[in-house]
Structure formats: C-alpha cells, structure tokens
Amino acid sequence: MVMVREQVGVTLRPRGHLFARSLTAVAIAVLPVFGVLYWLSLGSGLWPLVALAQLIVIALYIVALLATRSVFFRQHPWGVEDHVPFGLTRHIRSDDVDTVLLIDLYSGSGMESWPHLFAVDAEDRLLLRMHGQIWSRSSIQQVASRLQAPVVHAPTPMTLTEFTSIEPQLLAWWERRPFWRRVAR
Structure with a gap:
C-alpha cells in the first residue's frame, strides 16, 4: 500500500506591523485613563482597585494578542484553511x-x-x-x-x-x- 501524503502549501500570516499599531492604540487609550485614576485614587486609598483594573485590562490585551497570533491561512491542493482567533478553523474548498x-x-x-x-x-x-x-x-x-x-x-x-x-x-x-x-x- 502506497501512502500519498497531501502536500501543504504556503502558510500566509497577517501583516507584521499590526501588533505595533495595536500596542500603540491601547497605550494611547489606556495610559492617560489609568494615570488619572491613580492620581484620583491615591488620596482615598483606592489605588489597589485601580491596579486590579489595570491588571485585568492588560490580561485581556494579552489574551487578545495571543488569539490574533494564531490567525493564518494555509493553502492546500483542495483549497485553503482559514485559522481564526481562539483556534477555530474553517475549510474552504x-x-x-x-x-x-x-x-x-x-x-x-x-x-x-x-x-x-x-x-x-x-x-x-x-x-x-x-x-x-x-x-x-x-x-x-x-x-x-x-x-x-x-x-x-x-x-x-x-x-x-x-x-x-x-x-x-x-x-x-x-x-x-x-x-x-x-x-x-
């Protein structure tokens, strides 16, 4: 019995500069807000809540970043495989x-x-x-x-x-x- 292995073609990835742009956009949006929140909360002792909120925002950004790093197209002889965030895959024949x-x-x-x-x-x-x-x-x-x-x-x-x-x-x-x-x- 002869095993014929399907040849997988090129893997296509999104533009590389998207990570830098998203990091810049998040920093522009988040840093001033948290700066003001820290400034307002220092006198009242609520800064640990602001720190917790900031950690949650950072964690959500990291999860979103990891999800987008798994996005790619893989070409096959039968069509393309579309890998979208969070490991979901679509096969387009x-x-x-x-x-x-x-x-x-x-x-x-x-x-x-x-x-x-x-x-x-x-x-x-x-x-x-x-x-x-x-x-x-x-x-x-x-x-x-x-x-x-x-x-x-x-x-x-x-x-x-x-x-x-x-x-x-x-x-x-x-x-x-x-x-x-x-x-x-």
Whole structure:
C-alpha cells in the first residue's frame, strides 16, 4: 500500500506591523485613563482597585494578542484553511467557491483604498473574506489563485456605501448600517 501524503502549501500570516499599531492604540487609550485614576485614587486609598483594573485590562490585551497570533491561512491542493482567533478553523474548498471578487474599498472618509477578497458560492453566500488592512495584496492574490474560481475585479475602488448598494449580504451587519460604521471606526 502506497501512502500519498497531501502536500501543504504556503502558510500566509497577517501583516507584521499590526501588533505595533495595536500596542500603540491601547497605550494611547489606556495610559492617560489609568494615570488619572491613580492620581484620583491615591488620596482615598483606592489605588489597589485601580491596579486590579489595570491588571485585568492588560490580561485581556494579552489574551487578545495571543488569539490574533494564531490567525493564518494555509493553502492546500483542495483549497485553503482559514485559522481564526481562539483556534477555530474553517475549510474552504475550491469546489465550493463559485466566484472570487477582488475589490478595493476606500477606508473611512480618506483617499486610501485597501484590497478585499470575497469568495462566494453559487447561491451568492459569503464563504471567505480577506481585508487588505490585515492581509497583504500578495497574500490576497495567492488565496484567490488557490481557490481556482473565476475572479471578478472591480475596475475602480469603491466606497463602502457603493459596495453596500451592490452586494450588501457580503458585508458584516455593522458595515451595512451607517451609524454602526461610524461607531466601529
């Protein structure tokens, strides 16, 4: 009996600078708040509660960081394996993918656009989405080619509002509603 071992292709990881950006954002948000809380609590002797709250925030950040470090795509001959935070895995088979949409979407109200990949099945249900803020353009291209489905390119970048009017089911619920888009930014 001959054992044929499935050859695993490239493992794709998110952009490396995301950790530094998240650490900077958390520090900007948390340090002034805890600085003021320590300053207010020193006279009353409640600083141990502030220290406990700070330890909880730091622990939550570390858990979130460890969860995001486990995010990657692994390419296989049959499709791709999507590893999301907390060890959850989705298998997207090339046979299930009907179309791959490659679209550049503007981020917020700026002029910068990011590539997005949307893999949909024959019923136009979303199977996979890759955000350009997290994944490099080359990673998105590699996954698109691995899925071996017809690729549709948008000729020009779109705003989220324009894309919502065309394919709203491919976006998360908060992206389809203008109020929640502003809150999420």
